[in-house]
Amino acid sequence: MLEKLSASLRKGLERITRLALVDKGAVESLIRDIQRSLLAADVNVKLVHELSDRIRKKAFEKLPSGLSRKEYLIKLVYEELTNILGKEPAEVELKAQKILLVGLFGSGKTTSTIKLAKFYQKRGLKPCVICADTFRPAAFEQLQQLANKVGVPFYGDKNEKDAAAVVKAGLETMKKYDVIIIDSAGRDALDNTLVREIKSIDKAMQPDDTILVIPADIGQEAQRQAEEFNKALGITSVMVTKLDATGRAGGALTACNVTNAKIKFITVGEKPDDLQIYDPKRFVSRLIGFGDLQSLLEKAKEVTDEKSAEKLATGRFDMNDFIAQIGSVQKVGSFGQIMDMMGMSGAKLPAGALNVQEEKMKKWTHIVKSMTKKERAEPEIITTSRIKRIAKGSGTTEADVRELLKSYKQTKKMTKKLSPKRLEKLAKRGGFGALLKKFGAG
Ligand SMILES: Nc1nc2c(ncn2[C@@H]2O[C@H](COP(=O)(O)OP(=O)(O)OP(=O)(O)O)[C@@H](O)[C@H]2O)c(=O)[nH]1
Ligand SMILES: [Mg+2]
Structure with a gap:
C-alpha cells in the first residue's frame, strides 16, 4: 500500500523539520530513512543509491537566498523524489482521439477502458469503447456490462475471431464518437501471437495513443515489461494500475521512466472513477503528506x-x-x-x-x-x-x-x-x- 511508503518517507522528513541544526550526521540519517522507505517499496537499488548520492552531494551546496539549510534540504529531497518518479507530467489532451490499451493478462485493461471513457465523458467529450479482445470468451460481456453501467456506447462482435476485423467494423459503426477507446486481449507474456495480434489492431485503427497497462504489483519488473512492449510495439504512454493494492507501487512508478513513454494515468481502485492523471510533483507532495512543497517549507521554517x-x-x-x-x-x-x-x-x-x-x-x-x-x-x-x-x-x-x-x-x-x-x-x-x-x- 502507498500509505506505507508515505508514512515512512514522512517520518524521515519530519525528523528533519524537528532538528534545530542540520549537519552531516542529520543528512546521512535522512538518506538512510529515505533508502529504507524506497527499498521497501521495491524501488531499484541502483536508483536508490544514485538518488542518495545526489542528495549527499547537494546537501551542503550554497543556499539559495531566503532558504535555511533545513528548508533547502527538504526541497532537495522533494525534487529528487520527483525526479525519479518522472519529473514532468505527460500531456493529457482533451480532443478527439483513438486510444489503444495493451498489456498482459489481468493488468487492468478492460476496467481501465471504462475508467478512461468516464474520464473523457466527464470532461465533455463523447467517448465510446470497442472490445477487441476476441481471445478470452467472457471479455465481450465484461466490457459490455461495464459500459452499460456508466452509460458509454459499446461495440463488439461475439462471432468474429479476428480482432483487426472487429476494430475495422467498430470504427465504422462508432464514427460519430470522438474519443474511441479500444480494449485488447492479454496473454501470460508478450509472445509472438500477442505481438502479431496487436500489430494487426494497430494497423487497422492507427491509434493516436497506445497505452501500456501495467499493474503496480509487479514492482520494478515494470521496467522490463515496458521495454519489451516498447521495442515490439512502440507504446506512447503508460498507465499504472492497482496502486491502492500493493506495497510495490514505488518500484513500478520509478521503473516505468526508462522508456520514452511516460506514465499518463494511474488507477487507485476498482470503481470507474478511480483513475487519475499522473503528475509526479503532485504525487510526491501527497506521498510525503504535505499539501504541497510550500507548506512543507513553512513547516520547516516554523520550527x-x-x-x-x-x-x-x-x-x-x-x-x-x-x-x-x-x-x-x-x-x-x-x-x-x-x-x-x-x-x-x-x-x-x-x-x-x-x-x-x-x-x-x-x-x-x-x-x-x-x-x-x-x-x-x-x-x-x-x-x-x-x-x-x-x-x-x-x-x-x-x-x-x-x-x-x-x-x-x-x-x-x-x-x-x-x-x-x-x-x-x-x-x-x-x-x-x-x-x-x-x-x-x-
Ligand atoms: N484494487 C484495484 N483493482 C483493480 C484496479 N484496476 C483493475 N483492478 C482489478 O484487476 C482485475 C483485472 O482487471 P481487468 O480490467 O479485467 O484486467 P485485464 O487486463 O482486462 O485482464 P484480461 O482481459 O484478462 O487480460 C479486476 O478484478 C479489476 O477490478 C485498481 O486500480 N485497483
Ligand atoms: Mg480484459
Whole structure:
C-alpha cells in the first residue's frame, strides 16, 4: 500500500523539520530513512543509491537566498523524489482521439477502458469503447456490462475471431464518437501471437495513443515489461494500475521512466472513477503528506530558528534567542513540550489549562518586547525598579516578569553544567524545548 511508503518517507522528513541544526550526521540519517522507505517499496537499488548520492552531494551546496539549510534540504529531497518518479507530467489532451490499451493478462485493461471513457465523458467529450479482445470468451460481456453501467456506447462482435476485423467494423459503426477507446486481449507474456495480434489492431485503427497497462504489483519488473512492449510495439504512454493494492507501487512508478513513454494515468481502485492523471510533483507532495512543497517549507521554517539553536549549543544565548526558541516550539503546537518546560506533565493538567500555558507564552513575548536591547542581551542587569517598569510596559505583573527571568536563568545555568557535546546534541534535537524538558525547568 502507498500509505506505507508515505508514512515512512514522512517520518524521515519530519525528523528533519524537528532538528534545530542540520549537519552531516542529520543528512546521512535522512538518506538512510529515505533508502529504507524506497527499498521497501521495491524501488531499484541502483536508483536508490544514485538518488542518495545526489542528495549527499547537494546537501551542503550554497543556499539559495531566503532558504535555511533545513528548508533547502527538504526541497532537495522533494525534487529528487520527483525526479525519479518522472519529473514532468505527460500531456493529457482533451480532443478527439483513438486510444489503444495493451498489456498482459489481468493488468487492468478492460476496467481501465471504462475508467478512461468516464474520464473523457466527464470532461465533455463523447467517448465510446470497442472490445477487441476476441481471445478470452467472457471479455465481450465484461466490457459490455461495464459500459452499460456508466452509460458509454459499446461495440463488439461475439462471432468474429479476428480482432483487426472487429476494430475495422467498430470504427465504422462508432464514427460519430470522438474519443474511441479500444480494449485488447492479454496473454501470460508478450509472445509472438500477442505481438502479431496487436500489430494487426494497430494497423487497422492507427491509434493516436497506445497505452501500456501495467499493474503496480509487479514492482520494478515494470521496467522490463515496458521495454519489451516498447521495442515490439512502440507504446506512447503508460498507465499504472492497482496502486491502492500493493506495497510495490514505488518500484513500478520509478521503473516505468526508462522508456520514452511516460506514465499518463494511474488507477487507485476498482470503481470507474478511480483513475487519475499522473503528475509526479503532485504525487510526491501527497506521498510525503504535505499539501504541497510550500507548506512543507513553512513547516520547516516554523520550527526552531537555526541561529539561536546554534547559540544554545555553545551556551551563549540571550533573551531574544530564548523567546525565539520557545516561540518556535509553541508554533508547532507541541503543547506537551511547553508543558514540560513549565514543569508540568500533561496528565496533571485539567482541560482548558492549555490556554493558560499559551497565555503565558504571550505574556513572556510581551515582556521581552518591553525590555531594552541591552536588557535582552544581558537580563542579569535588570533591577527591581526595572522589573516594575517592564511589567507595566508589557501589561503583565511583576511576578510574571520574575518568572520569566528565573526560567531564563535556570536554563543558562543548565547549559553551563553540560559538556559542549551534550549541549550540541540537545540543541540539534529540539532546541530549548528539549533542554528544558530534560531538566524540568519552570
Ligand atoms: N484494487 C484495484 N483493482 C483493480 C484496479 N484496476 C483493475 N483492478 C482489478 O484487476 C482485475 C483485472 O482487471 P481487468 O480490467 O479485467 O484486467 P485485464 O487486463 O482486462 O485482464 P484480461 O482481459 O484478462 O487480460 C479486476 O478484478 C479489476 O477490478 C485498481 O486500480 N485497483
Ligand atoms: Mg480484459
